Amino acid sequence: MTQRLYYHDAFLYDFEAEVCEVVPASGAERRAGVVLGRTAFYPSSGGQVYDMGWLATTGEQRHRVVEVGEREDGSVVHYLEAGEPLGVGTLVRGTVDAERRRDHMQQHSGQHVLSAAFVRLFQMPTASFHMGEEYCSIDLATDALGAEQVVAAERLANEVIAENREVAVRFVTRSEAESLGLRKIPPTERDELRLVEIADFDLCACGGTHVANTGQIGSVLLRKTERVRQGWRVEFVCGIRAVASARADFTALSEAAGLFSSKLGETPQLVRKMQDEARALRKENEDLLEQLAEAEARRLLAEAVEVGGSKRVVQAYSDRGLGFVKMVAQRVVRLDANVVALLAASTPTPALVFAQSAGLGGDMGALVKSTLSALGGRGGGAKDFAQGGLPAGADTEAALARALTGLSG
Numbered sequence: 001m002t003q004r005l006y007y008h009d010a011f012l013y014d015f016e017a018e019v020c021e022v023v024p025a026s027g028a029e030r031r032a033g034v035v036l037g038r039t040a041f042y043p044s045s046g047g048q049v050y051d052m053g054w055l056a057t058t059g060e061q062r063h064r065v066v067e068v069g070e071r072e073d074g075s076v077v078h079y080l081e082a083g084e085p086l087g088v089g090t091l092v093r094g095t096v097d098a099e100r101r102r103d104h105m106q107q108h109s110g111q112h113v114l115s116a117a118f119v120r121l122f123q124m125p126t127a128s129f130h131m132g133e134e135y136c137s138i139d140l141a142t143d144a145l146g147a148e149q150v151v152a153a154e155r156l157a158n159e160v161i162a163e164n165r166e167v168a169v170r171f172v173t174r175s176e177a178e179s180l181g182l183r184k185i186p187p188t189e190r191d192e193l194r195l196v197e198i199a200d201f202d203l204c205a206c207g208g209t210h211v212a213n214t215g216q217i218g219s220v221l222l223r224k225t226e227r228v229r230q231g232w233r234v235e236f237v238c239g240i241r242a243v244a245s246a247r248a249d250f251t252a253l254s255e256a257a258g259l260f261s262s263k264l265g266e267t268p269q270l271v272r273k274m275q276d277e278a279r280a281l282r283k284e285n286e287d288l289l290e291q292l293a294e295a296e297a298r299r300l301l302a303e304a305v306e307v308g309g310s311k312r313v314v315q316a317y318s319d320r321g322l323g324f325v326k327m328v329a330q331r332v333v334r335l336d337a338n339v340v341a342l343l344a345a346s347t348p349t350p351a352l353v354f355a356q357s358a359g360l361g362g363d364m365g366a367l368v369k370s371t372l373s374a375l376g377g378r379g380g381g382a383k384d385f386a387q388g389g390l391p392a393g394a395d396t397e398a399a400l401a402r403a404l405t406g407l408s409g
């Protein structure tokens, strides 16, 4: 079992130790590692992620510690970047990456304060804690979580941080712990428990690394909340991460405000206004298109020729899309009870729309199919209305001429 120096001093970043076991890379272990007699490196555990750093020998060899894990027997394995292997009995000087550790202490200690704040204010216990690369989160065991509750818990947590309360660590027996009214007792059968106490605010059992005073957390900023299976998930960031995420938000919001030449706070209102305007313009555009289609249908009918007892309307548009051409076709056959319309659209790709007044003897579906199959396109439809697409660059005038021949035949 490795002696864990961080249990007693989370600010110890340099230490000396002896290699007592070498763990070779194998199927389960991607990299080789070493077990030391004692360590200040924190292994992934209880939601907190592992430390990184270096192990140096007296021979000036420096090994990067890329991951730290713990085994069931209580030993801590330091996985090393590939290099000269360290042998059993080697003396090493360990150096923990202080910046990474400080970040983890800020997030983890901030989590204690935040979890306690949710219990104090709303009796919402924390069911689990996750520390990610960007955000951390807790899952609260509750059916409902309101926006005001999030703000209130954030406020209380930041007050406790500003009060710079002491964060003390002590060891007690399990039976002692049970009489102390802890926020959280681990389920594992251990005789000795490590307690982390935030003065007059929180007491819980935890093996992680924590700040010495709450002021070192800096601040806690609550972010997204979402319903999850076991309750509500609350994302948060503490300390320097909180500043970094606020900075990123400010940059994004400033860019948006710049586009509107507005103040930051006015931007959402302007976006809403712009959405309303866009919706109104879309509606106006649709109305205008319908009016245009109606006028176009009347123009086509006025110029229609009569062949074999029914009128024929033939038109290829070079600057119109399928949607508009369909609108025209529908109006042509609605306005006249005895007409066949063969129309073609061109944008974004060429397409054909064939329609006839209800009850006429032709078969537009069959006509579209036969016209397109000869030209490498695809389409179909019913007796009175059919459409289909042509390959890009196809000559729509020629396609309509071909369809006319089919219609006559």
Ligand SMILES: [Zn+2]
Residues within 6 Å of the ligand: 108, 109, 112, 196, 206, 207, 208, 209, 210
């Ligand atoms: Zn903790």
